[in-house]
Amino acid sequence: MAANPVAIRLEGISARFDHRVKGAVAAVDNVSLDVAPGELLTLLGPSGCGKTTTLRMIAGFQKPSAGRIQIGDQDVTEVMSNDRNIGFVFQNYALFPHLSVYENVAYGLRVRKLDDAAMRGAVGDVLALVGLKGYEGQMPHQLSGGEQQRVALARAIVIRPRVLLFDEPLSNLDAKLRVQMRGEIQRLQREVGITTVYVTHDQEEAMAISDRIAVMNKGVIAQLGSAEDLYQRPASAFVAKFIGRANLLRATVLARDGDRVTLDIAGRRHQAAATGAASSLGKTIQAVVRPEALAIDAAGAGASLPGTVVTRTYLGEKVEYLIAAGDETLQVVQLGPAEARRFPSGTSVGIRLPATGIHLIEEPEA
Amino acid sequence: MLWILLALFVVYPLAAMFGQAFLVDGRPSLAPLLSILALPNHRAAMWNSLVLGALVGVIGTAVGFLFAFTATRCNLPARWVRLLDVATLLPLISPPFTTSIAFVFSFGPRGLITYELLGVKGTNVYGLPSTLAAEVLTYFPIAYLALRPVLAAIGGNIEEMAFSLGSSRWRVFRTVTLPLTVPGLANAFLLLFAASLADFATPLILAGSRFPVLPTEAYLQITGLFDLKGGAVLSFLLLVPAAIVFLAQRYWVGRGHYVTVTGKSGAQSTLDGVSPGARAVLVAACAAVALSILYLYALLLYASVVVAFGANHALTLKHYVVIFTEGRKAIIDTLIIAFIGMPLGGLFGVLVGYLVARGEFRGRQAMEIASMVNYALPGTIVGIAYLIAFNDPPIALTGGALIIVACYVFRYSPTGTRTTIALLKQIDRGIEEASHSLGAGSFTTFRRVTLPLVLPAFFAGLGVVFIRSMTAISATIFLVSIDWVLITVRILENMTELSLGPAAAFSVFVIVLVMAVTSAISALLRRLPGPPGAASVAGLGG
Numbered sequence: 001m002a003a004n005p006v007a008i009r010l011e012g013i014s015a016r017f018d019h020r021v022k023g024a025v026a027a028v029d030n031v032s033l034d035v036a037p038g039e040l041l042t043l044l045g046p047s048g049c050g051k052t053t054t055l056r057m058i059a060g061f062q063k064p065s066a067g068r069i070q071i072g073d074q075d076v077t078e079v080m081s082n083d084r085n086i087g088f089v090f091q092n093y094a095l096f097p098h099l100s101v102y103e104n105v106a107y108g109l110r111v112r113k114l115d116d117a118a119m120r121g122a123v124g125d126v127l128a129l130v131g132l133k134g135y136e137g138q139m140p141h142q143l144s145g146g147e148q149q150r151v152a153l154a155r156a157i158v159i160r161p162r163v164l165l166f167d168e169p170l171s172n173l174d175a176k177l178r179v180q181m182r183g184e185i186q187r188l189q190r191e192v193g194i195t196t197v198y199v200t201h202d203q204e205e206a207m208a209i210s211d212r213i214a215v216m217n218k219g220v221i222a223q224l225g226s227a228e229d230l231y232q233r234p235a236s237a238f239v240a241k242f243i244g245r246a247n248l249l250r251a252t253v254l255a256r257d258g259d260r261v262t263l264d265i266a267g268r269r270h271q272a273a274a275t276g277a278a279s280s281l282g283k284t285i286q287a288v289v290r291p292e293a294l295a296i297d298a299a300g301a302g303a304s305l306p307g308t309v310v311t312r313t314y315l316g317e318k319v320e321y322l323i324a325a326g327d328e329t330l331q332v333v334q335l336g337p338a339e340a341r342r343f344p345s346g347t348s349v350g351i352r353l354p355a356t357g358i359h360l361i362e363e364p365e366a
Numbered sequence: 367m368l369w370i371l372l373a374l375f376v377v378y379p380l381a382a383m384f385g386q387a388f389l390v391d392g393r394p395s396l397a398p399l400l401s402i403l404a405l406p407n408h409r410a411a412m413w414n415s416l417v418l419g420a421l422v423g424v425i426g427t428a429v430g431f432l433f434a435f436t437a438t439r440c441n442l443p444a445r446w447v448r449l450l451d452v453a454t455l456l457p458l459i460s461p462p463f464t465t466s467i468a469f470v471f472s473f474g475p476r477g478l479i480t481y482e483l484l485g486v487k488g489t490n491v492y493g494l495p496s497t498l499a500a501e502v503l504t505y506f507p508i509a510y511l512a513l514r515p516v517l518a519a520i521g522g523n524i525e526e527m528a529f530s531l532g533s534s535r536w537r538v539f540r541t542v543t544l545p546l547t548v549p550g551l552a553n554a555f556l557l558l559f560a561a562s563l564a565d566f567a568t569p570l571i572l573a574g575s576r577f578p579v580l581p582t583e584a585y586l587q588i589t590g591l592f593d594l595k596g597g598a599v600l601s602f603l604l605l606v607p608a609a610i611v612f613l614a615q616r617y618w619v620g621r622g623h624y625v626t627v628t629g630k631s632g633a634q635s636t637l638d639g640v641s642p643g644a645r646a647v648l649v650a651a652c653a654a655v656a657l658s659i660l661y662l663y664a665l666l667l668y669a670s671v672v673v674a675f676g677a678n679h680a681l682t683l684k685h686y687v688v689i690f691t692e693g694r695k696a697i698i699d700t701l702i703i704a705f706i707g708m709p710l711g712g713l714f715g716v717l718v719g720y721l722v723a724r725g726e727f728r729g730r731q732a733m734e735i736a737s738m739v740n741y742a743l744p745g746t747i748v749g750i751a752y753l754i755a756f757n758d759p760p761i762a763l764t765g766g767a768l769i770i771v772a773c774y775v776f777r778y779s780p781t782g783t784r785t786t787i788a789l790l791k792q793i794d795r796g797i798e799e800a801s802h803s804l805g806a807g808s809f810t811t812f813r814r815v816t817l818p819l820v821l822p823a824f825f826a827g828l829g830v831v832f833i834r835s836m837t838a839i840s841a842t843i844f845l846v847s848i849d850w851v852l853i854t855v856r857i858l859e860n861m862t863e864l865s866l867g868p869a870a871a872f873s874v875f876v877i878v879l880v881m882a883v884t885s886a887i888s889a890l891l892r893r894l895p896g897p898p899g900a901a902s903v904a905g906l907g908g
Binding site: 082084085086088090091092094095107108156165 | 810
């Protein structure tokens with residue numbers, strides 16, 4: 001539909017306001033970001049990280065207190081939202097409660113003074129696209145949450161916006177529907193090829209649909225990259241813990257040869273292929289080890305870390321363990337667990353560190 | 367523009383009244399206040415007003431609680447709940463003194479109960495007991511309406527929780543239900559106290575000369591003694607407790623109810639909250655109150671179709687002939703004023719509500735409060751203030767229809783304002799942003815989205831202004847003239863001339879008309895598209 005996808009460029013935008021208690025606060029602090037044409041980029045972060053504020057500034061609902069916003073070749077910083085030609089999907093859908101499904105979807109076309117025949121065609125097409133043909137005469141309150149979501153989506157894309165903006169669109173749906181809708185959003189976005197910025201606090205959702213993810217924390221972008229980048233090479237403890245689950249082990253780099261490192265973890269030597277923290281020889285760093293990369297042995301086997309099982313949670317396709325090792329509690333996930341490898345709580349075990357896939361972070365322990 | 371209107375019709379009259387009360391020859395002075403307080407009759411009036419208000423507050427809240435509790439906890443059949451609703455709706459939409467008139471018919475010297483049934487001769491219906499009873503019956507529905515949602519929200523899970531912890535029904539009531547209702551009860555008490563304090567019509571008919579209260583004293587001071595200054599001072603005396611109550615109520619309501627912390631309410635409780643015995647007692651008590659209200663209204667209807675109530679009970683329509691001939695001017699005048707005031711009041715209410723809820727300018731709160739002042743003050747004060755302010759140049763309006771219309775618009779549009787604010791708070795800002803994002807400018811958004819969504823508030827505002835225009839008396843009795851007469855004032859004149867038949871006929875006429883308009887508006891509201899909750903928010907409260 002959108003023949004030529006456009007880029008979005010944020011140049012040092014900030015949103016500052018005066019807080020009653022805290023004084024001057026920056027909800028968004030000097031954020032720069034380039035969204036490639038046709039890309040689906042997600043702003044991911046905990047609540048209060050500034051992701052929604054950033055999105056609202058792109059939409060023009062809120063004016064940045066500093067910085068410029070560009071959509072395509074146009075500087076839109078001073079442009080009102082109704083002249084930006086955007087499609088926005090709200091968390092609570094924000095359907096017009098007094099208008100039918102047809103009129104909701106046609107709203108933006110009426111504003112653009114489309115003639116009746118063209119409008120009927122366009123609305124019919126987009127309702128077919130979201131699978132709501134035949135719902136034209138329904139009122140919003142007669143629809144289920146998922147259907148309302150589709151109407152909101154149809155209403156946003158029917159005007160052929162230059163960019164599509166989503167503000168936590170799935171957070172009001174139940175878990176199953178959420179998974180289904182995110183698939184549909186991704187399919188639609190690919191089909192119409194519109195540059196899209198998507199806001200969510202759900203890392204799984206972000207990883208499932210995004211080309212790239214910008215993890216935000218405290219008003220700044222903590223890391224920008226693909227889902228794989230973020231999971232395998234988190235730039236900070238915050239990102240490591242926010243994207244998936246992570247064990248952060250204090251370690252000292254004893255020797256380094258390319259990506260081969262020798263670490264001192266809890267007084268034991270461990271050799272592994274590792275990424276990150278390039279010039280960290282002799283320093284104390286944090287080693288990010290994902291729970292599924294750890295393995296559990298019976299106590300006393302080989303060079304593994306000794307520990308005691310605190311809890312064991314059986315989840316069908318996997319078993320999750322919390323294991324106390326020294327003064328740390330490690331998360332370990334056993335995928336496809338075999339009955340023979342059961343370690344009930346209270347068992348003394350050994351934790352085996354992986355030989356690859358360790359990522360090192362150079363920062364003081366948070 | 368709105369500021370000018372508010373200043374002119376809200377602030378200026380009050381200032382003029384204060385000037386009248388506390389300025390002697392242009393200098394501030396307490397002499398008028400002291401001279402008024404020196405009269406024992408006035409001190410008694412002040413005391414009586416407070417006592418009456420407190421009693422009405424306590425008893426009315428108790429009756430309201432009884433009704434609300436019965437309606438929410440006794441699993442009554444739908445028909446019974448409807449009966450309760452009708453019985454409580456009637457006093458709300460009637461002219462304020464219909465209960466009083468019916469009381470005279472029932473308990474007066476030739477009353478149905480006192481004379482016909484008990485054969486008591488020369489009874490005196492006038493005084494504290496009957497005023498109290500009439501005001502309780504008139505105003506307890508306010509408490510019922512305020513308490514019912516509170517009780518309904520408490521129910522269900524919280525009480526089930528207490529039951530599951532082993533409490534008996536009575537213990538649950540005592541330790542859970544009642545404490546949670548306390549803020550609601552306090553709110554209801556204050557509402558009733560204010561209503562009683564402001565009530566003018568009931569004491570005028572029922573209080574009699576030995577039980578003076580402030581509003582009637584102020585009225586007599588002005589109409590009987592032509593003493594504007596004295597009236598102003600008496601109004602001021604009335605203003606002090608009224609203002610205290612207003613502030614106290616804002617404080618209570620501002621703090622919110624406990625209920626809001628319970629989050630999503632669970633399924634409607636299927637558990638019987640009361641034992642069968644208690645249920646029977648509650649239902650019987652409610653039925654007694656409801657039936658006595660219906661009895662009073664039936665009596666009023668009966669009195670309007672007999673030749674002379676208490677003497678000649680032959681059926682006749684002559685009273686209706688009288689009101690449509692001699693009384694025609696009053697009916698036409700009232701309707702003209704109501705129909706002029708209705709759209710103006712509705713529009714004004716919605717505009718102020720929109721600005722307060724969505725506007726971004728300094729003094730929003732000041733505007734909200736200014737718009738509420740005339741609504742919160744006793745009508746007597748507003749009437750006297752208008753009389754003082756607009757009697758002389760620079761702005762001489764007394765005697766005309768304009769002053770009455772203005773009085774209604776500024777006194778009764780706040781309901782529309784409140785409903786608008788409530789509706790707009792429900793409507794997510796995202797809906798307006800959605801419209802912007804789809805390319806609509808501010809004006810288009812307002813016209814196509816916001817306006818249709820606040821339409822229920824507009825109609826609710828219309829309804830309230832209309833009802834009050836038909837039934838109000840306390841403020842406008844000071845503002846009528848030979849040129850512009852109101853039905854309510856005519857009813858009062860009829861009562862004092864003891865032509866009870868036409869008074870009853872007028873009352874019945876007003877009630878029927880108001881009911882017709884009310885149901886027309888609710889029918890309209892139901893047909894308006896929109897979220898299902900919108901119409902109920904816009905319900906004709908207040």
